[in-house]
Amino acid sequence: MGDSPFSPTTSTVVTDKALNELVQVFTERAPRYDRSGNIAVENLHDLHEAGFLALALPKAAGGEDISLRTVTQIVSRLAQGDPSTALILAMQYLQSGAFAHSAQWSNEVKQELFESIRQEGALINALRVEPELGTPARGGLPDTTVSQNGSTWRISGRKIFSTGSTALQWGVVWAKTDDAEPKVGPVLVPLDLRGVRIEKSWHQLGMRATGSHTIIFDNVEIPERYLGLLAPSPAKETGPVAIASWHAIVIAGLYNGIAIAARDWLVTFLHSRVPSNLGASLATLPRFHILLGEIDALLLSNEALINHAITLAEQGTESDTRAGLAKQVVTENAIAAVSKAVAAIGNPGLSQDNPLERHYRNVLCGRVHTPQGDSALLAAGREALKV
Secondary structure (H helix, E strand, O other): OOOOOOOOOOOOOHHHHHHHHHHHHHHHHHHHHHHHHHOOOOHHHHHHHHOOOOOOOHHHOOOOOOOOOHHHHHHHHOOOOOOHHHHHHHHHHHHHHHHHHHOOOOOHHHHHHHHHHHHOOOOOEEEEEEEOOOOHHHHOOOOEEEEOOOEEEEEEEEEEEEEOOOOOEEEEEEEEEHHHHHHHEEEEEEEOOOOOOEEEOOOOOOOOHHHOOEEEEEEEEEEHHHHHHHHHOOOOOOOOHHHHHHHHHHEEEEEEHHHHHHOOOOHHHHOOOOOOOOOHHHHHHHHHHHHHHHHHHHHHHHHHHHHHHHHHHHHHHOOOOHHHHHHHHHHHHHHHHHHHHHHHHHHHHHHHOOOOHHHHHHHHHHHHOOOOOHHHHHHHHHHHHOO
16 A cells, blocks of 8 residues: 555464354354344454454555455355355455545545454445435435535435444445535445434345344434545446455355355255165265256356456456356356255255255345346346447
């Protein structure tokens, strides 16, 4: 970062051993948090203690400035234990990394954010989706409004599907000014300010422990230094972290991780299940050999596609359109893989006593992340036809 104002500190380097230990613990806790619908704060505490929450920060700020490849590997691996925790971590990496490389914020604000992440394990996420607007990726202005009265700035509005809500300390809130010709941009909001409250509205089929509730801003006073660069029209993210393509690839890796966990459970189940009329495990039957071949073919395709997308990003030739198409194919393959496992084993696949049922509910949520299927395919088709 050149002449950085941040002081170097010792950073924790990710190891396979650390990841494996976390995955094992997260796997044991996942059913409990899925049933309760609460965020796995124990997991987040463990991630902080192990140094994971600060990894996307610049090295001068105590992080590792980790690459897209490393982000995807960590998120995909942890998703095999608890994908809800992995999604909160994915947003932490994407938003703290984008913040570090953005010219929108002063060094003073960056230092404040980075120190809270490093020292306190503070979490950050973008808060963009609204009840009327939906996702800003489809266009339109937010209803959330920032206004000035003298030297005081205030923000009002509500954001739905706010992943990590009750565990977040910071929100990057997409808002507009109250001018006749409104300006639009991000506002950094400390979520412990007076007037911020959470409405528990997340009652979904899957990814239940993400705590993606509604965050309401009721005339919240914010320091002027927390205003980003507000422009007459939304500016596309640029710079070292192309957040749209990074987001698509990381999300693809996460949902592929869920499918891997489902596949691995199925292998164990087939070996352990010994019907009395067969006198041998289900793993000996040719139809299950074919099934595992079909599932592994889907997962092999996913691995190749994710690696290809990351390689293009490393070369600087990846585009948001191609990354979105990769996310679409990978998530649909992941859903197909888990669906095959559920269909093949019948009732055990839908029993809450088995993790496959949870994996199935969770993997279906891959479709709702930006870019959604129709948007990804439409963009790819227009690019191909040059229209």
